[in-house]
Amino acid sequence: MKNLKIEIKWAIIxxxxxxxWMLVEKSLGWxxxxxxxxxxxxNIFAVVAITIYVFALLDKKRNYFKGVMNYKQGFTSGAILSVFVAILSPLTQYIINKFITPDYFNNVIDYSVSAGELNREAAEAYxxxxxxxxxxxxxxxxxxxVTTAILAFFLKSKS
Structure with a gap:
């Protein structure tokens, strides 16, 4: 588990x-x-997400691989990070929708129906x-x- 400590830390971050970010979105009226x-x-959050992945892989490279990380090591670390983020995401969604923005689903359903994007049944299902x-x-x-596959290429050590 010690070798996964960095990935777990960055998944929590x-x-x-x-x-x-959801607090910001809510406060801006989105x-x-x-x-x-x-x-x-x-989609602006993608910048934040990519930045976190960069720092996570750099952390792994510096503090676990002692500054020398190949593509496979970087990709593996990022893939493990992605799995931990995916595991935490249902809890994160629960917190968002229970505490941060409990009216979001009603609002987005009403909007998508009134804008003619979906009928009510389809909106409620989605x-x-x-x-x-x-x-x-x-x-x-x-x-x-996908992010990891790209970043691992740029963050690998030069041979």
Whole structure:
């Protein structure tokens, strides 16, 4: 478990950053009066997510691999980080939707129906806690692996 300490630490940091980001989104009105902008503006979090992955892999390189990390080691570390982020994401989604923005689902369902994007049944099927927990876990794993595949290339030690 000691060799996974860095990945666990950064998965927790990632989850806390996600919660903080949701507080920002909520305070900016992206979950209620400005919900029409939410789908595009929430993607700004990608910058935060990538930055966290960069720091996580640099931490692993410096403090575990003593400054010398090859692509496979970097990718493996990032993949493990992605798994831990995916494991934590349902809990993170629960906290977001229970405490930070409990009206989000009602708001986004009403908006998507009134904007003609979905009928009520489809909106309710898509915008709910179970759906978001699954989307968060799968998204964290897939996006984490893609991000890791790219970052490990740039952060590997030069031979």
């Amino acid at each position: 990632f989850s806390l950053a996600t919660l903080a 979950h209620d009066e400005k919900i029409a902008d939410h789908a595009s503006l929430t 915008f709910n806690i179970q759906s978001y927990m699954i989307q968060a876990a799968v998204g964290a794993l897939l996006m984490g692996l």
